[in-house]
Amino acid sequence: MLSFALQRPGGFKIHERASFFLNCLRISAAELVLIGHIFFWFGISEAAIQMASFGVVIFFILSGLLISNSVFSKLHLQGYSFSAYFIDRFARIYSGLLPVLLLILIFDLTHLTLFPEHYRSFDCIFGYPIAIPFYHDFRVENFVGSLLMLQHIPLPQFDIGFGFGSGRSLWSLGLEWWLYLSFGWTVIGYPWLRNKKWLYLTILGILWTIPAAYLIFAPVLRNLVITWYSGVLITILLAMTNSASKKPVFIGLIVALSLWVAHLLLVTQDPYDLAADLLTAAAVLCILIVLRNDRAIRSTKVHSAVQFMADYSYTLYLIHMPIIIFVHALLAGVPEYIVITSAFLASNAFSAFVAYYTEMRHKDLARWLKARMLKTGGYPQRGHLSPQTADSGD
Numbered sequence: 001m002l003s004f005a006l007q008r009p010g011g012f013k014i015h016e017r018a019s020f021f022l023n024c025l026r027i028s029a030a031e032l033v034l035i036g037h038i039f040f041w042f043g044i045s046e047a048a049i050q051m052a053s054f055g056v057v058i059f060f061i062l063s064g065l066l067i068s069n070s071v072f073s074k075l076h077l078q079g080y081s082f083s084a085y086f087i088d089r090f091a092r093i094y095s096g097l098l099p100v101l102l103l104i105l106i107f108d109l110t111h112l113t114l115f116p117e118h119y120r121s122f123d124c125i126f127g128y129p130i131a132i133p134f135y136h137d138f139r140v141e142n143f144v145g146s147l148l149m150l151q152h153i154p155l156p157q158f159d160i161g162f163g164f165g166s167g168r169s170l171w172s173l174g175l176e177w178w179l180y181l182s183f184g185w186t187v188i189g190y191p192w193l194r195n196k197k198w199l200y201l202t203i204l205g206i207l208w209t210i211p212a213a214y215l216i217f218a219p220v221l222r223n224l225v226i227t228w229y230s231g232v233l234i235t236i237l238l239a240m241t242n243s244a245s246k247k248p249v250f251i252g253l254i255v256a257l258s259l260w261v262a263h264l265l266l267v268t269q270d271p272y273d274l275a276a277d278l279l280t281a282a283a284v285l286c287i288l289i290v291l292r293n294d295r296a297i298r299s300t301k302v303h304s305a306v307q308f309m310a311d312y313s314y315t316l317y318l319i320h321m322p323i324i325i326f327v328h329a330l331l332a333g334v335p336e337y338i339v340i341t342s343a344f345l346a347s348n349a350f351s352a353f354v355a356y357y358t359e360m361r362h363k364d365l366a367r368w369l370k371a372r373m374l375k376t377g378g379y380p381q382r383g384h385l386s387p388q389t390a391d392s393g394d
Contacts (some may be wrong), residue, residue: 011073012238018291020303022062023310025284029058030313033169034320038343041321042328044336046126053271056172059317060224061281063176064231071187072235082188083374089180091366096359097173100318101146101164103354107322108138108165115329122166122325134325138165149174153210154217166322173318175221178210179228223274230281238288250286257283312355319354320347 014022036052039045070088074080111119112135123133137160145151145160146167151174153159163170185207189200214221257279264276271277324343331339 010239011069011235015292018288020306021287021291023306025058026062026310026313029055030316033317034344034347037321038324038340041325043125050271057227057271057277057280060228061231061284064228065234067180068232068235071184082185084370085184085188087369088366091362091369093177095362095365096314096318099354099358100315101143103319104165104167104322107326111326111329118329132161134166137161137163146170149177152221154213166325168321169317175214175224182207182211220272223272223277226274227277230278234281234285237285247290250290254283254286311360312352315355315359316347316351319351323347323350
């Protein structure tokens with residue numbers, strides 16, 4: 001990775017149809033997590049948790065792809081620094097995380113006040129005790145630890161478990177955050193501190209401590225780290241290829257890879273199976289190769305609707321658990337299909353409303369922070385235009 005960083009790689013352009021596909025993939029991942037959790041936590045299907053977990057895998061592939069493409073596309077710009085990168089990542093993540101943590105506090109307090117037995121009933125699913133019930137994580141330490149991205153760190157003195165309260169989806173956020181910092185510094189830090197290699201290497205060691213712990217001590221998280229970097233590899237390979245002259249070949253590969261992934265998931269019953277996850281990343285690569293030069297989108301209304309849903313997918317991922325279990329308590333005794341439908345619609349509607357005032361404003365927050373913290377405002381200098389890329393936020 002260091003030698004590649006020294007070559008100052010470039011990104012690739014994401015045109016309309018490829019961007020549309022990536023947004024659809026982001027939406028699918030969020031909805032898979034939501035539906036999987038509804039069916040699992042409502043005691044309907046034990047296997048549904050695998051659906052939710054595979055949604056997480058898709059998020060990690062997308063994250064590695066979009067973050068690396070954004071970084072590689074900006075490396076050549078005058079004034080681009082790790083500080084600008086950090087502000088972009090901070091604004092993207094915390095514009096959604098901080099409001100969601102406050103909302104989890106409100107939801108869980110209300111839930112505990114109105115339906116205390118129901119809240120505490122989620123300590124056993126399908127006859128198996130839950131290792132860490134919601135109420136165990138509803139503590140100040142978990143709130144602060146979630147802000148500091150200490151979820152599931154494989155070091156007992158720091159690990160806070162899944163996150164805060166019923167916000168079980170917070171568990172993967174810490175992993176992504178430390179991948180953002182370690183990857184960003186690896187690629188951006190050296191050109192920034194070229195004359196202070198000792199400082200670059202010192203910070204590199206610090207930022208890689210937690211990802212290294214994942215790789216050494218946590219098998220599931222190790223697979224997710226590798227899966228995230230498969231997204232980086234997609235960026236590198238797409239930057240090296242300019243056309244898809246053999247579209248029928250790639251379409252055949254997409255079908256074959258998809259069937260292979262489905263087979264592995266059925267056999268292993270493990271959505272975090274590394275072979276299945278890497279084959280999924282390969283399928284995404286083939287689809288992007290086929291779509292990369294297709295620019296036209298027939299329906300602007302459909303494109304706008306998909307873009308809007310993608311724009312609140314991060315908030316949906318973070319907040320859906322407190323919503324669905326609260327709906328489950330409110331509609332106790334109501335027919336099951338009504339509870340399922342209500343939880344699904346309420347999660348999407350509430351997330352879209354919250355995200356409109358928070359997550360969707362992350363670029364404004366980044367600009368505001370850069371204007372006050374960076375001399376250049378964190379923007380490319382005149383005469384240095386940024387190449388077209390998709391939004392790198394996920």
